[in-house]
Amino acid sequence: MLLDFDGPVCNLFARRPAPGVARVLLDELRGQGVAWLQETDDPHGLLARLPALLDAARTPSAEAARLIALTDRALAREELLAAVSADPTPGAREGVLALAKAGVPLAVVSNNxxxxxxxxxxxxxxxxxxxxxxxxxxxxxxRMKPDPSGIQEALHALGVAGEAVSRCVYVGDAVGDASAARAAGVRFLGWAGGLSRRSERLLGVGVPQASLFDEWSHLTHRLLVSRQGNGAHI
Structure with a gap:
């Protein structure tokens, strides 16, 4: 089983909200003379879009690479600070440990x-x-999600290949997670965590209601039953 990090495992920005992190990145870039960027509350979206934005602004390639690296490092620093005070997703620790005890191969695939x-x-x-x-x-x-490269890298690390790939599961909470899972050929289970906006977004891209979960106890039970029933790699 492959897991996204922020959402299924913890609320990374619980005490260091993402809009504030986005502001840090924007301030860094504006301090470097990139004053034309629009406001955003999404730090990862900003980083993912930055190469195309700089290219559209005809920024010289060497300068663009420097700005992208600077922003990536700034986000990594903010994520590390956030990790210290992140809130655990209820039931995640217990669920992960139960799956590990049952011998389920586990990996994390994240844009963090x-x-x-x-x-x-x-x-x-x-x-x-x-x-x-x-x-x-x-x-x-x-290669950030929704690109499937991260999932493919994790599958390789776990020694999963061929027909076994389709028996693996990726648990995520975003549309990009669902798209990455689909492109990699693994099953997708959506972590809604009781938030209707997550459910609505995932349902909107074709994730079945039966594949959405609000509680780790239900998710763990389904995965263990599936593994016992058909030998899935989950």
């Missing part, structure tokens, strides 16, 4: 920076269960 993920897993007591296979934000931003 790997050091932030590892910092959280250390504090949450999930290093043994999850930290062996963490695929964080790639250096090549074009």
């Amino acid at each position: 920076a790997r050091p932030a993920i590892e910092e959280y897993l250390l504090g949450a007591g999930l290093v043994e269960a999850l930290a062996k296979h963490v695929v964080g934000r790639p250096a090549d931003l074009a």
